[in-house]
Amino acid sequence: MITVENLTKTYGQVRALDKVSFQVEEGEVLGFLGPNGAGKTTAMRIITGFMPPTKGRVTVGGLDVEKDNLAVRRLIGYLPENSPLYWDMDVQGYLHFVSEVKGVPRKDRARKVREVMEEVAVTDVRNRTVGKLSKGYKQRVGLAQALLNDPPVLILDEPTVGLDPKQIIEIRELIKSMAGKRTIILSTHILPEVSMVCQRVIIINKGQIAAVDTPGNLTERLQTSRQMEVIVRAPEKDLEQKLRALPGVKGIQISHHENGVLTVVVDSEKGKDLRPAVAQTLVGAGWELYGLRAIEMSLEEIFIQLVTEE
Amino acid sequence: MGNTWAIFKREMRAYFISPMAYALYVIFLLLSGYFFTVGISYYAHYSVMAMQAQQYGGLPPFTETVFRNLFGDVSIVLLLMVPLLTMRLFAEEKKMGTMELLLTYPIRDIEVVLGKFFAALAVIGLMLVLTFTYPLLAQYVAGDQMEYGVALSGYLGLFLEMAAFIAVGIFLSSTTENQIVAGVISFGALLLIWAVGWGEELVSGAIGKILAQLSLLNHFEDFSKGVIDTGHVAYYILFCVFFIFMTLRVLDSNKWRG
Ligand SMILES: Nc1ncnc2c1ncn2[C@@H]1O[C@H](COP(=O)(O)OP(=O)(O)OP(=O)(O)O)[C@@H](O)[C@H]1O
Ligand SMILES: [Mg+2]
Numbered sequence: 001m002i003t004v005e006n007l008t009k010t011y012g013q014v015r016a017l018d019k020v021s022f023q024v025e026e027g028e029v030l031g032f033l034g035p036n037g038a039g040k041t042t043a044m045r046i047i048t049g050f051m052p053p054t055k056g057r058v059t060v061g062g063l064d065v066e067k068d069n070l071a072v073r074r075l076i077g078y079l080p081e082n083s084p085l086y087w088d089m090d091v092q093g094y095l096h097f098v099s100e101v102k103g104v105p106r107k108d109r110a111r112k113v114r115e116v117m118e119e120v121a122v123t124d125v126r127n128r129t130v131g132k133l134s135k136g137y138k139q140r141v142g143l144a145q146a147l148l149n150d151p152p153v154l155i156l157d158e159p160t161v162g163l164d165p166k167q168i169i170e171i172r173e174l175i176k177s178m179a180g181k182r183t184i185i186l187s188t189h190i191l192p193e194v195s196m197v198c199q200r201v202i203i204i205n206k207g208q209i210a211a212v213d214t215p216g217n218l219t220e221r222l223q224t225s226r227q228m229e230v231i232v233r234a235p236e237k238d239l240e241q242k243l244r245a246l247p248g249v250k251g252i253q254i255s256h257h258e259n260g261v262l263t264v265v266v267d268s269e270k271g272k273d274l275r276p277a278v279a280q281t282l283v284g285a286g287w288e289l290y291g292l293r294a295i296e297m298s299l300e301e302i303f304i305q306l307v308t309e310e
Numbered sequence: 311m312g313n314t315w316a317i318f319k320r321e322m323r324a325y326f327i328s329p330m331a332y333a334l335y336v337i338f339l340l341l342s343g344y345f346f347t348v349g350i351s352y353y354a355h356y357s358v359m360a361m362q363a364q365q366y367g368g369l370p371p372f373t374e375t376v377f378r379n380l381f382g383d384v385s386i387v388l389l390l391m392v393p394l395l396t397m398r399l400f401a402e403e404k405k406m407g408t409m410e411l412l413l414t415y416p417i418r419d420i421e422v423v424l425g426k427f428f429a430a431l432a433v434i435g436l437m438l439v440l441t442f443t444y445p446l447l448a449q450y451v452a453g454d455q456m457e458y459g460v461a462l463s464g465y466l467g468l469f470l471e472m473a474a475f476i477a478v479g480i481f482l483s484s485t486t487e488n489q490i491v492a493g494v495i496s497f498g499a500l501l502l503i504w505a506v507g508w509g510e511e512l513v514s515g516a517i518g519k520i521l522a523q524l525s526l527l528n529h530f531e532d533f534s535k536g537v538i539d540t541g542h543v544a545y546y547i548l549f550c551v552f553f554i555f556m557t558l559r560v561l562d563s564n565k566w567r568g
Binding site: 080082086093097101 | 312316319320327328406407408411412413414415417418565
């Protein structure tokens with residue numbers, strides 16, 4: 001549905017995007033992940049046709065964004081960063097205006113506006129002035145305008161910024177419910193959001209793609225070792241000796257010490273689950289075992305690892 | 311066309327939501343009413359003198375005298391007011407970031423520019439319509455001496471001149487995201503374009519002629535005498551087209567720079 005080829009964008013000296021290529025299949029939800037200034041917003045602005053790339057090509061639904069700009073814009077619903085809106089209008093009036101310029105047929109406008117207001121839960125503030133709404137409500141109105149002409153493609157730049165936890169969950173559900181029907185690219189700083197909502201993640205750093213995969217695969221692939229946490233009452237020296245003697249153990253770290261109860265992090269080789277062996281060893285030595293669990297490497301850690309390399 | 315209408319309606323609403331439009335209407339009506347009253351009194355005074363001393367060679371035509379002065383004064387007032395109306399048209403959208411949405415909607419740049427242009431023109435046009443009371447009042451005072459044809463031709467000229475002012479204002483508003491800057495440079499530019507004809511007498515030859523041709527003021531003269539010259543009408547229309555075209559160029563180059 002969306003293909004991005006060799007996208008490069010320079011602002012004067014700053015290279016915001018550097019030969020970025022990727023594709024998004026129809027109905028897929030793709031997450032853009034990256035630190036501040038990575039180039040997420042820039043990529044989105046080029047895909048929506050707001051500005052042309054310095055080099056490279058983007059097609060949406062088979063149409064070239066630069067050549068068939070107007071046709072592409074009909075396919076896209078866009079929520080820019082910080083959802084810029086007309087602050088002097090009331091919510092309903094604003095959405096009505098958007099429905100007009102988005103070419104919703106006159107007879108459907110009132111209904112469409114009503115539906116979309118229901119969808120993002122702004123019906124109860126429909127007569128309020130947009131500029132006087134709270135940040136989260138402004139964000140919802142921004143989302144509403146993006147959804148207005150039922151676009152097959154949605155480009156959402158940080159859609160859940162400023163929303164309350166309940167609303168975040170609702171918006172995520174909304175996005176998930178659209179998966180399969182709409183092609184969606186969203187950017188975010190919230191990593192769990194990506195694993196919850198997106199089928200695929202692109203991690204961008206300094207204008208380049210650092211990794212592309214499903215959230216699950218990324219976690220899997222980039223894990224260099226397995227870790228487990230053991231809580232046990234044992235003499236420190238003996239414990240270390242016994243654990244190190246186990247085949248597959250790469251390292252041991254005693255992280256906490258309280259009344260003789262130790263919390264130990266055990267590093268083992270990738271693909272080997274040492275939990276049964278460790279448990280047996282500890283119990284066999286007659287020590288009191290209080291806890292034993294595997295530590296999953298979170299997307300956060302992977303992200304940090306990827307963007308702080310070099 | 312539908313899109314131009316949508317933009318037009320939005321801009322009109324924006325003008326009348328804020329106190330700006332109302333403030334301008336009040337001030338405009340006060341000033342123009344004052345100029346009209348002074349003009350009429352002056353003419354009355356003058357005609358008494360002319361009757362006493364025949365050597366003045368009769369009276370100048372009423373409508374031309376009174377309304378020519380009035381239109382001249384009114385154009386100066388509007389020259390000050392047009393930048394206040396046009397400065398926000400693009401500068402505000404750029405500053406607020408709404409431009410990003412507007413330009414990614416399935417709508418052409420020309421439709422955006424025309425919608426805004428006609429909205430500002432409608433606000434000014436309505437001001438002019440409100441002053442139609444003056445010819446009616448003049449007829450009450452001067453009877454048959456009030457020639458509606460001359461007044462209407464003057465109104466047409468004034469309207470075209472305002473369209474030209476607005477085109478300049480919109481163009482300059484598209485060049486910056488600072489409303490105040492847009493307003494100030496529009497004001498300066500309008501004064502310059504307006505006054506450029508004064509150089510006519512000082513600069514001899516071809517340059518003087520060109521300056522005279524460029525001046526918005528010179529093209530306005532004939533209208534206020536009751537003469538509608540298609541050349542002058544074409545001048546104003548071309549003037550607007552040129553600045554609207556320039557605005558489109560700016561919007562385009564903004565996209566390229568980001
Ligand atoms: N209009 C502009 N002019 C000059 N430089 C710009 C412009 N817009 C973005 N940049 C630069 O391009 C780079 C990428 O910016 P971009 O806004 O795409 O980052 P981002 O990934 O969206 O960041 P964030 O997470 O903070 O939103 C940054 O270094 C930024 O300073
Ligand atoms: Mg951004």
